[in-house]
Amino acid sequence: MIRLHLRARGVPLFALGLLVVTVLAAAATQWLTTRPYFDPVQARTPVIAVAPLLAALLLGPTLAGADELLERGTPTPWQLIRTGHLAAAVIGIGTLLALAGRSDALARNTLGCVGLVAGAAALIGVRLAWLPVFAYVCAVYASAPALDDRWAQIWAWPVQPSTAHLSWWPVLAAFTAGTGVYILRGARTT
Amino acid sequence: MTVDIEKIRIRYGRRVVLDDLDLALDTGVHGLLGPNGAGKTTLMRVLATVARPDAGAVRLLGTPIxxxxxxxxxxxxxGYLPQSFGFYPRFTVREFVEYFAWLKEMPAERIPVAVDRALERVGLLDRADDRMRTLSGGMQRRAGIAQAIVNDPRLLLLDEPTAGLDPEQRVEFRALLRELGVDACVLVSTHLVEDVAVACERVSLVDGGRLIFSGTPEQLAAAGGDGDAGDSAIERGYTAVLRAVRA
Incomplete structure (x- = not known):
């Protein structure tokens, strides 16, 4: 029956998409880090910013069933199921993306993007849950602040190196708030 | 009482959807009638425990929720069938009903027999292995009814269950309702007053979020006169009660 639940959530499609993202991330990492004209430290930044974003976008549709109201009227302990779903997703995304090249910044961005998608699913529903995180990461990446000031470390966390300690705080806040509200309330129903 | 709600109130923004509504129901088939926007679907959601009232008390099956x-x-x-429900297009009919049996925490060993029985009762056993997306609208509705009854619920809530059913299926469905109503409290929200006249023992009428009539279909029919709008006695009773409340 767990198999039915995973299918109801579209998990097989998510897993397949995650594999594709991992392969693309590994290929991009390999290509970028072997270009002589790129700074080897900065070369992986696109992968570190984009791969967790894509993984989180794939996660969005799995955060609700085809009929949330119908499912919520059942005795299943949904808060526990949601907690397990997010935990498995974070571990799955983190582990697979690590195969493309281990990085603390990749882990940080995974937490941040998952938190934003989960929070958006709870507040605006899964159909549009991809939009805020996509817009935010694209905006940050497009403006690509080379600045190393404290504020840039906070608001531009997706493109900061993991050694930028302040970049972890907004991520932890987004992860805690986003996953917390999703676990408590579930995805918003229409 | 299977359903015992007192003075429940729900607001959506400034709009009061349910306004100090009282309702008590016991075993049997009950009809819930009312015009569009009367609060029927919200009331069904409260009873299905997916919406919480802002005020008031809800006791279901003798338990305060x-x-x-x-x-x-x-x-x-x-058991709950919403007015329209989302389903998993790749699931077969059997898988759809099995999944809800599992979500309703039925013992695993009982599920296969219960699913077959539910599908047989709604006349979908021969389509059990077809994918949900291949079914007609009426068949999808019947699959929805099957998931609602798979656990032999003591409280069954059906919101517009006959929408999309052809006349023959509606006759069969009314027979199923009468069968289910022997052991369970069945509440059917519908616009089709003739379904209520034929299948229900009692009828409640809501308008503007308030309960404005509660009685037997015969009592509702008796409320109407020759001058009231409607093609049948119960339709005339329905329009007469609404008109009297709005006057």
Missing amino acids: GDAKALRRVRRQL
Whole structure:
């Protein structure tokens, strides 16, 4: 029956998409880090910013069933199921993306993007849950602040190196708030 | 009482959807009538425990649905078919009903027999292995009814269950309702007053979020006169009660 639940959530499609993202991330990492004209430290930044974003976008549709109201009227302990779903997703995304090249910044961005998608699913529903995180990461990446000031470390966390300690705080806040509200309330129903 | 709600109130923004509504129902088939926007679907959602009232008390199956433990106990004995429901297009009909049997925490060994029985009762056993997306609208509705009854609920809530059913299926469905109503409290929200006249023992009429009539279909029919709009006695009673309240 767990198999039915995973299918109801579209998990097989998510897993397949995650594999594709991992392969693309590994290929991009390999290509970028072997270009002589790129700074080897900065070369992986696109992968570190984009791969967790894509993984989180794939996660969005799995955060609700085809009929949330119908499912919520059942005795299943949904808060526990949601907690397990997010935990498995974070571990799955983190582990697979690590195969493309281990990085603390990749882990940080995974937490941040998952938190934003989960929070958006709870507040605006899964159909549009991809939009805020996509817009935010694209905006940050497009403006690509080379600045190393404290504020840039906070608001531009997706493109900061993991050694930028302040970049972890907004991520932890987004992860805690986003996953917390999703676990408590579930995805918003229409 | 299977359903005992007192003075429940729900607001959506400034709009009061349910306004100090009282309702008490016991075993049997009950009809819930009312015009569009009367609050029927919201009331069904409250009874299905998916919407919480802003005020008032809700007791289902003799249990106040306050804490999570009580809620879980009540939900095991609930069946709910929303007005429109999302389904999993790749699931077969059997898988769809099995999935809800599992979500309703039925013992695993009982599920296969219960699913077959539910599908047989709605006349879908021969389509059990077809994918949901290949079914007609009426068949999808019947699959929805099957998931609602798979756990033999003591409280069954059906919101517009006959929408999309052809006349023959509606006749069969009314027979199923009467069968289910022997052991369970069945509440059917519908616009089709003739379904209520034929299948229900009692009828409640809501308008503007308030209960404005509660009685037997015969009593509702008797409320109407020759001058009231409607093609049948119960339709004339329905329009007469609404007109009297709005006057």
